[in-house]
Amino acid sequence: MGESSSRDQTTETSNSSFFTEDEVRNLKSEYETGGMEKAKLLIQRKINDLENTELNIAVTGESGTGKSTFINAMRGLDKDDDGAAETRTTEGTMEPTGYRHPTLPNVCLWDLPGVGTPKFPASKYQKEMKFDKYDFFIIISGCRFTENDVKLAKDIKRLEKNSYFVRSKIDNDLHAKRKEGRDFNEEKELEKIRNYCIRNLQEAGIQSPRVFLISSFDQNRYDFNLLNKALEGDLPGIKKSIYILSLPNLNLEIVERKKKELKKQVWMLASLSGVVGAVPVPGVSLGCDIAILIRVIIDFRKYMGLDDDSLQRLAKMAGKPVGDLKAVVNSPLVGKITPDIINRLAWGTAAIFISGLEIALDIIPVVGSIFGAGSSFLMTYKLLTGVLDDLTVNAKRVVKAAFGTD
Template structure:
C-alpha cells in the first residue's frame, strides 16, 4: 500500500513539472556531463518559451451574432469596462481587431468582420483575414449557421486549423419560449437547438461539427465548460496552459485548473532559482532568490484574479460591490510584498524543508536531484507551493462570494 502511494505521489509531482519526460532525460544527461552550468541554458530556454509564446483566438460570424460580447465575456469584462470590445446590432467590426487579455499580455482575442458583407464578400474574406495567424477559430451564430459559416469552416479545415461552432443567445431563446407562462423543459429544448444546429451543419457538408450552446451573459450555464475542455484537449501544452490561465474566474473548478497550471510555474521559478543560486533570506539560514519569489507571488495572484484590477472586473461582472469580494480575502499576499512577509513565509517553510529534505528530493524527479538538498531550488519550490495553496483558497472564496455558488 505504502509503495503504491509513493509511486502515485511521484507520478503526480512529475506531471506537474513544466518539463516533458524527454526534456527531463536531457537535463539529467547534460547535468551528469557538465553540471549546473550545462543545464542552465536549457532551463532558461524553457522559461523563455513560456514568456514569449502567444495565443491568438479568432472569433467570427455574421453581424449581430454576439462576437464582441463573447470576447468581452472571455476577458471578464462588461461592455462599458475600459478596453472592452465595441458591441452593437450593426456591423461594428470593419477589420480584424485584436483585444489583449487584461492580465496576460501574450493572449489576444481577435474580432473578425462578418463574412458576406459588401466590404468582405466570401472570396475576398478568405484571402485578407490571415487565417494562418490564429491558433483556433470560434464561429458564432445567433440562429442557424449559414452558407458563409460553412465556407469558413471548410477553409479552416483545409488549413488544418481547429474550429468550434457556438450557438449564442441561448438564454434569450429560453426566455422567449417561457413567455405567456408556458412551462418549458429546458433540457429538451436545449437538445432540440443543439440537434438542429448539428443537422444544419451536416447537411451543409460538415460531417462532425462541434456545437456548443452559450449565454454570453452567464458563462456558468449551458456548454461553456464543455467548450473550454474541448479547446484544452486540442491545444499544445504551453498554449493549453496559457489558455487555462486566461479564463475568467467563473467557478471553483476553473480556479483549481489554474492552480494545476501554476504548479508548473512553481517548477519553472524554482528551477531558475536553482541555476542562479541561493540568496540568503534575512534571519533564515536557508536561501532562495527573493526577486523570483516576489515575481512569482505577483504573477500567481494576477492569474488567480486576486489583484485589485481583477477583483474590480469580477465585481462588475457579478454586479456585487468590490468590497464584498475583498472582505473574504484572508491573506497578506494580496498587499505589498515586504521583507517581513517573506521572512514569515521563510520561517514557516524552513522547518518543513529541514525536516523533509530526503523525502522531498525523493518525490521531486530529476530537477530536485540536480540542485540537491538545501538548495535554492528546494527552498523556492516549497515557498511558492505554500503561496499557491494560500492564494487558491482565497480565490475560491472570492468566486463563491461573487456568484453565490461553487
Template structure:
C-alpha cells in the same frame, strides 16, 4: 536550516533522476523527449547546463503568444463573447465594442487584461455585403491564429461551413458556438405553456448539427453558451474540448486567461501555475543565496512568481474590481474574504520573510518532489538549498492565493454555480 550530507544528496538525486518517467509531459511544459535531454544534460554538464535549458523554457513561456480568432455572422455576439472571455462588461474600459449592427470592419486585437500575450481577435462578420466570403478568406489571414471560434446567434449557414473547411485545410482547429441561448429560452418561456429546458437545449443543438452536416461538415460539435453567464450550458464542455486540442504551453495560457467563474477554473489554474514552480526553484538554486538576504533564496524570483500567481488567479486590484462589477457586488465584500497577506499590497522581502516562518522548517523528501511536478531534477541542490527554499515558499504562496481565490469566487457568485451544469437552475 542545515544542509544534507553528501550521501543523502546523492541518494535523493539518484532517485529522482532514475524516476523521471513518473512525471509525463502532461505535468510539465517539457515533452518526454525534452525531459530525457534534461536528464542527459545534467549527467554530462551538471547544474549549469540544466539551468540554461530551464531558462530557455521560461523565456519561451514568457514570449509565446496565444491568438484566438472569433468570427461569424454580423450580430452573432462575437464582441460580447470576447468581453466575457476577458472578464469584462461592454461598458468597461478596453472592452470590445458591442452593437446591433456590424461594428467591426477590420480584425481588431484585444489583449487579455492580465496576460497581454493572450489576444482575442474580433473579426468582421462573414458574408456581409462589405465582406463576401471569397474576399473574407483572403483578408483575414487565418494562418496566424491558433484556433478559431465560429459564432452564430440563430443558425449556422453555408458560409460558416465553407469557412470551417478552409480553416481545417490550414491545419487549424475551429469550434462552433451557438450564442444567445438564454434569449431563446426566455422567448420560449414568455410564449406560455410547459416546456422541458433540457429537451429544448437538445433540440437547438441537434438543429445546428443537422444544418452543418447538410453543408458538408460530417461530425460537427456545437457548444451552446450565454455570453452573460458563462457558467451556464456548454461553456465547460467548450473549455474541455479546447484544452484537449491545445499543446501544453498553449493550454496553460488558455486556462490562466479564463475568467474566474467557479471553483473548477480556479483549481485548474493552481495546477497550471504549479508547473512553473520547479523551474523557478532551479534558477534560484543555481543563482544561490543573494548577498544580504537572510532567506537563503533569491527573493526577486520568489516575488516575481507570487505577483504572477496573484494576477493569474484574479487577485490583483483591477481584477477584483472587474469581478465585483460583473457579479454586482461591492468590491469590499470580495476583499473581505481574502485571508492571505499576499493580496492587497506590494510584495516585499519582509513579506517573504514572514511567509518563510511557515515553510523553512519543512523537509521535503525526494518522493514528494517527484510527485509535486519536479520531473528529472529532484533535490539535486540539497535540503538546505536555495532551490528547496524557493520551491517551498512558492508552493505555500500558491496554496494561500488559491484558497483566497476560491473564497472570492464563492463571495461573488455563491455556491449555486456548478461548472458541470448544462442548463439554468
C-alpha cells in the same frame, strides 16, 4: 487533431510539464556535464516561452450575433470597461480587430468581419483574414449557421486548425419559449436547439460539428464551461496553460485548474531562484533570489485573480460590491510583497523542511535526478508551493463570495 493530442499526451504522461521527453533528456545531460549553470539556461528558455508565447483566437460571425459581447466575456470585461470590444447595433466589423487580455497581453481575441459580405466574399476570405496567424476559430451564430459558416469551417479544417460552432444568445431563446405559456422544459429545449444546429451542419457536409450553446451574460450556465474545456483540450502544452490562466474565476473548478498549471511552473522557478544568489535567513540556509520570489508571487497573485484590477472585474461581473470580495481575502500575499514577508514565509517553510523531506521527488519533473534532497532548491520549492496553496484558498473564497456557489 488526433495526432496532436497523442503527442501532447506523451509529453504530459512523461511528467515533464512543458518539456518534451527530448528536452528532459537534454536537461539532464546539461546538468551532468556543466552543472546547474548549464541546466539553468534551458529552464530560463522554457520560462521565456511561457511568458512570450502568443495565443491568437479568431472570432467570426455575421453582424449582430454577439461577437463583441463574447470577446468581452472571455476576457472578464463589461462593455463599459477600458479596452472592451465595442458592441455594435448596426454596421459590423470592417477589418480584423484585436483585443488583448487585460492580465495576459500575449492572449489576443480577434473580431473578424463576417464571411460572405461584398467586401469579404467567401472566395477571398481566407487570404484576407490571414488564417495562419490564428490558433483556432470560433464561429458564432445568433440563430442558424449559414452556408458561408460551413465553407469557412471547411477551409479551416484544410489548414489543420480547429473550429468551434457557438450558438449565442441562448438565454433569449429560452426566455421566448417560456413566454409562450406552454409546458416548458429547459433541458429539452436546449437539446432541440443543439440537435437542430448539429443536423443542419451535418447535412451541409460537416461530419462531426462541435456545437456549444452559450449566453455571454451567464458563463456558469449552458455550455460555456464545456467550450472552455474543449478549447483547452485541443491546445498544446504551453498555449493550453496560457489559455487556462486567462480565464475569469467563474467557479472553483477554474481556480483549481489554474493552480494545477502554476504548480507545473514552480519547480522551474525554484530552480532559477535557488541558484542565483544566497539570502541569509537566521537559522536557515535559504539559497534564493528574493527579487525573483517577489516577482513570482506578484504574477501568481495576478493569475489567481487576487490583484485589485481582477477583483474589480469579477465584482462587476457578479454584480457585487468589490468590498464584499476583498473582505473574504485573508493573506499577507495580497498587499505589498517585501523581503520581510519572504523571510517570514521562509521561516514557516523551514519548520516543515527540517521536520522531514516529505516531498516525493518523482512529482517534480527532472528534479529527482539533478538535485540533492537537501538543496536550497527544495526549500524554495516548498516556499512557492505554500504561496500557491495560500492564493488558491483565497481565490476560492472570492469565487464563493462573488457567485454564492461552487
